[in-house]
Amino acid sequence: MPESPITARGEDFATWYQDVVLQGDMAEPAEIVKGCMVIKPNGYAVWELLQRDLDDRFKATGHQNAYFPLLIPQSFLRKEAEHVEGFSPELAVVTIAGGKELEEPYVIRPTSETIIGYFFARWIQSWRDLPVLINQWANVLRWELRTRMFLRTSEFLWQEGHTAHASHEEAVEEVLRILDIYAAVAEEVMAMPVVKGVKTRAEKFAGALKSYSIEAMMQNGLALQAGTSHDLGQNFGKAFDVRYQTREGQLDYVWQTSWGVSTRLIGGLIMTHSDDKGLVLPPRLAPTKAVLVPIYRKDQERAQVLEAAHRIAHETGARVDDREGQSPGAKFFHWERRGVPVVLELGPRDLAAGKIVVKRRDTGVKEPVTQSDLAARLPRVMEEMQAGLYQAARERLKQNTALANSLEEVVGILREATAEKGGGKFVMAHLKDDPACDARMKEFKASVRCIPLVDEYDGPGKCIVTGETVDRRALIAKAY
């Protein structure tokens, strides 16, 4: 057997991840454009499936897509004090256009709150104009020093929702509605369990009152922030003078939200399900769901097997890999690395018995199925695999979540996890929402991921740093 082109997870998780991305033909680094990548067809097709699912849910909840300019006048970012501080170090700046030095440079959008705020001010006059529920599918750019395909790249693709409401209550409802959508897509579509929570003040979005996130656990126990939903309060409304006449005839600033998920989700998907053989895709996000590999030795077998293969493919929607000059073994290997959920094996003996072998990518289990039953069986295998992947990830999350009641315990748990497999754990501990407490976690290369919305533990307790009583445990972890 040839050496695997994929490093084992246990050996080096970071290299494993990169190998899976490359061998799965998902993406490749674009070294000539610092920190950027090319999303290859197999990766882009996964993104399209995710997009379609998210987009349908946004539209079903009343949102409309629109498109705003890529370039933002540099002065716009300065209008919201926290916002400019948060994003300034990451900006790419256009100083020359049409052969001339620009009087005011533009920045490439790192996110679009500012430019959309400007247009909201033009569009919104009265309570009758509210709510405004806009989403944008776009590329954004944040100059990053340390990048990793999908997880952190200078340019990435995302959707950014931007809404304006007549009350804070309504805005908060929107923020949580979207957080629920994100969690549902992560769990139901990506088979990736997440913890929904609120960010600490130190970790919130630059310019928000409050930020909410979904946090997922990767196979090495590290956390991945997979989506965020922000309650912007009236901060951007004030910065861009987005005022409206209330029902009562007063002038007030609108209450805004913004929220986004990005191609980063694909990184999370890969690190949740893939294995040492390569990419594993949950059926709902697999561009190709089943590939049939015909097996034959002699020419007379070939004709019979291929004929049956194409008939079965026609009945079931599977794709036949009838490439010449490639052994069945090479084909299995090819589709395995590309994360196809099910490979169907059909040889002369199967043919004689009226059977076909269904092999699941995640478990490797082979199941002989009567050919005439396959069209009915295949969708069920997909459902079982989708559920199985979710269960396995859910179980891993549970196994790798620990309670801690002191700073020493937190540090001990994290150190042990790092020592064992270079990974992490989710540690639940009582911690005050105070930047000083966040800073203590940073000393150990961990951070407060969120304070979960649902308390699954023991309610109030004493902060492990200050000793003050806090409502519930926070989720502390090393993160991407």
Place this chain on the structure above:
Amino acid sequence: MPESPITARGEDFATWYQDVVLQGDMAEPAEIVKGCMVIKPNGYAVWELLQRDLDDRFKATGHQNAYFPLLIPQSFLRKEAEHVEGFSPELAVVTIAGGKELEEPYVIRPTSETIIGYFFARWIQSWRDLPVLINQWANVLRWELRTRMFLRTSEFLWQEGHTAHASHEEAVEEVLRILDIYAAVAEEVMAMPVVKGVKTRAEKFAGALKSYSIEAMMQNGLALQAGTSHDLGQNFGKAFDVRYQTREGQLDYVWQTSWGVSTRLIGGLIMTHSDDKGLVLPPRLAPTKAVLVPIYRKDQERAQVLEAAHRIAHETGARVDDREGQSPGAKFFHWERRGVPVVLELGPRDLAAGKIVVKRRDTGVKEPVTQSDLAARLPRVMEEMQAGLYQAARERLKQNTALANSLEEVVGILREATAEKGGGKFVMAHLKDDPACDARMKEFKASVRCIPLVDEYDGPGKCIVTGETVDRRALIAKAY
């Protein structure tokens, strides 16, 4: 009656166009970002329908979507001599990123031949790797001095196809296959007749061997280049060293194509069908196909009409405009300007008669339909309107196309058209494919739009400038 917010076409076509775009809530200028626009929800929804249709056709012909970086190292553009000359004046340049001056600036892609050429060189080694059939949905930026919403904006959205082939013949087949797809979408989906042709040498894409285009006629007789498909020959293959081993074991450069349509199509759509009352959308591109406006005076009528309205909407997929505080007249006006193909009127008298009135946006014709027949009638009305719009545009194209056999005749026809309505005509004349001949047309503010692929006229004839014999007539017109 209040004054129309829309300037009449006959009065000022350019202002009419802008009024239709604004009143149809399709887009608005973003003055703060030079030459850019915001695509508003009504406009973006049309783009999404167009995208979906095009994307399905690209995939059905074996193309896959991928995504390449927005930023391109400035040196890349210089690798193909014609290309850099063509695009240099329009570039936006990033010179600062992450707080530092860049050693080599990046340009924001004006088109992606160069960066994709770089990756093709990495991906393609052997004839077995060919063809490579890639498409990208993306934003691009070309700094423009004179802009017009949708038709010419500094940033625009488009798709760009990029393919590599093992022979010139195969590449040309691809170029023409795509040109056919563009023409089919224009005619079948947009109801916009087009002339398929090859560009003159003076008008071809910077870096192509040959460019093909579809040209549409706007209501004022001006031409709009609505899509282009380029035979790049081996120019970019040589510039980026994209070589492959042939079946015979030789090394050769690949043959490439590129092709694109953009949000400009929406401008063409608007200028083909809309009228002095505002936007007209062909049913296949209408985000909302039918709106039911309930009409009532008294409260007891209200309940009955609304109940029937919602029942009918449920049966037919129409949307009910049940906004309070708006008169039926205001509602008719609202949907008219937004280009909804059919408005359904339902009042107490219709209700008593078991009828509903179907009003078509394009003809204004009102047709009373028995309520129980509506679900069956409505799709047919849509088909009739789609066909009617196409026929009307086709007829206009025919009426406004003239033959000319001398330069004086060409100039006379164009002058007359300009004098009459500030517009243009399509003039078919024999003209040599020589930049000097193109230049003569420019003297009269016209250009050679294309040399049509199908000769609908009289075959060879003498060039109106040089007197040399050429194969067929070229299409000369004023253009956007």
